[in-house]
Amino acid sequence: MSAIIEIQDVGKKFGNHQAVAQLDLSIEQGELFGLVGPNGAGKTTTLRMLVTLLRPDRGEIRINGLSVLREARQVRKLIGYIPDVFGLYGNLTVAEYLDFFGACYGIVPDRRRRLIGELLELVSIAHRREDLVDTLSRGLQQRLALARVLMHDPQVLVLDEPASGLDPRARVEIRRLLAQIAERGKTIVISSHVLTDIAELCSRVAIMEQGNLVECGTLEQLSQHVTPLRRVRIAVMAGADVPEIKKVLTSIQGVSNVKMEESAADRARLTFELEFQGDDSELHQMLGALLERGLPVIHFGEVSRNLEDVFLHSTRGIVS
């Protein structure tokens, strides 16, 4: 795969505030790329520079080899953008809304009519075709926005907080839609605070803080980089001797940082979480050792690293 988006040494300042420092990033064609970070990290600024709305102070951004500064019009043919907060033309119908934006992209009327039908089916709002946009719920408006950015069949979709303001069901539906769109070969760049969505959708993630790129890679790479140790969760029956259990666990080679989880919901068991350095056979030996010492183990399993852990490890929680 070749890089379709190249961000080289890009910086942006607003007055005295450095919104984006020296940013270097490349995104491959067909990738689903996530951008996460605390508020004020520079995510929206980065995306706005990408979609030609903001002029970087320095550096170069290229989309499919085209400069966003010097070839903005050509770049706009390649991108579709949904900002985090966007308005709608409330007194147009759904079909008229898409027709207008299709016309803005220079699509001929016959093709627009066909595309509108197809896209409304794709985002499952064909039944609301003749309704005014104002009457749609937030979730449906988001789907309409997705249909809008697909009208001109762009190569790159840039979505800033696509799940913002949506209820859980609507979020899941949008996620499914995005996965469907990605299967068509589109490159999708998503900025979101909902780490579970990013972790589930994205093949690669970049973490920004205070205008700097802190981490970038696949979830696996980021997890390894942040903490090479494995996390293991062990549950024993309630009533067992807690200090004795802790003593047993800490005596096993490779085990560190043993913590007991307080769970008000489940008083029938005691749950411990620990960090372990070792391979699968050593993990199996650990289980054997626990059973040999007579511990009433009722659950033993590895906790997979999640993006939340990576995020909390990588960032200092400084909101700009």
Next chain:
Amino acid sequence: MVNERTPLENTVGDRESWRRIWRKLDNPVIAKELRSWMRGPQAIAILTGYLMIISVIVCIVYEISMTSTPNPASDPSFRQSIGKAVFGTVVLLELLLAAFIGPALTSGAVSSERERQTFDLLRTTTLSASSLIVGKLGASLLYLMLLMLAAVPIESLAFLLGGVGLEEIVISSLMLFVCALFFCALGLFFSSIMRRTLGATVGAYVVIVLSAIFLALALALISMDPAFNATQYAANVHQQTLWLVVWMLISTNPILAAVFSEVMLIDSQSAISGAWGPTSISLNLPLPWIPMALLYVYLTILMVLASIYFVSRPDR
């Protein structure tokens, strides 16, 4: 010959060329704007209110004119003067309409897109800034033209009574079109440089009011000059200059330009030029509507180009 096109191919080919030309001229913003307006209550409310005001004022003018003579029915020249009065009233009201409603229609054209957060959606399409600006201007102009057309039945009273010549109809139509264009462009210009619609509206109306105040002050100052009203026969360069300046100032205001153009037209029976000033100087100058139209077209072009520039810039 093998390469000769058949009549059918010629027809289809031409149709395809026309389609291509139409696509270039077809501005999606115009249709979208007009659809949005006509679906709201304000379009009908403005149209109704405007027609009611014009009707009432025209009726008052007609009544006053009729009651000022003992037997109007038997006096054709008097009927014609009523016709002129009705026509002049409608034209002046329409000029005022252009001056006050034009900016109101366009001062939210771009700033409201920013306020509604739809501006970024437009800017990331391939719709050019010039298409956006021309579309906004075109939609407002079309709506104003609709209002003016809606007043034609009232205006046609004047045609029934007589006293209105073809030159007056042509000149008034041109002036109305140019004024509508100018005042819409004024609102659009402020809308493109201000972030808020309120600021843009205030900016546009401040310009209109200040220019009227400045004009009134300037004319008052000039009229206080003793040379301005001197009646000696000998040509006086200072007096000529003053009257020339007055002519230029009057040509900047559409209502004054309309009134004085009518006066000169009646005097000289020419739609192009006439005698201006007292008999002691009697300058032969174009009717004020001509420099007014040229000035307003020039300023409109400048404002439209400036609007396109401000809208096309990415944020810094």
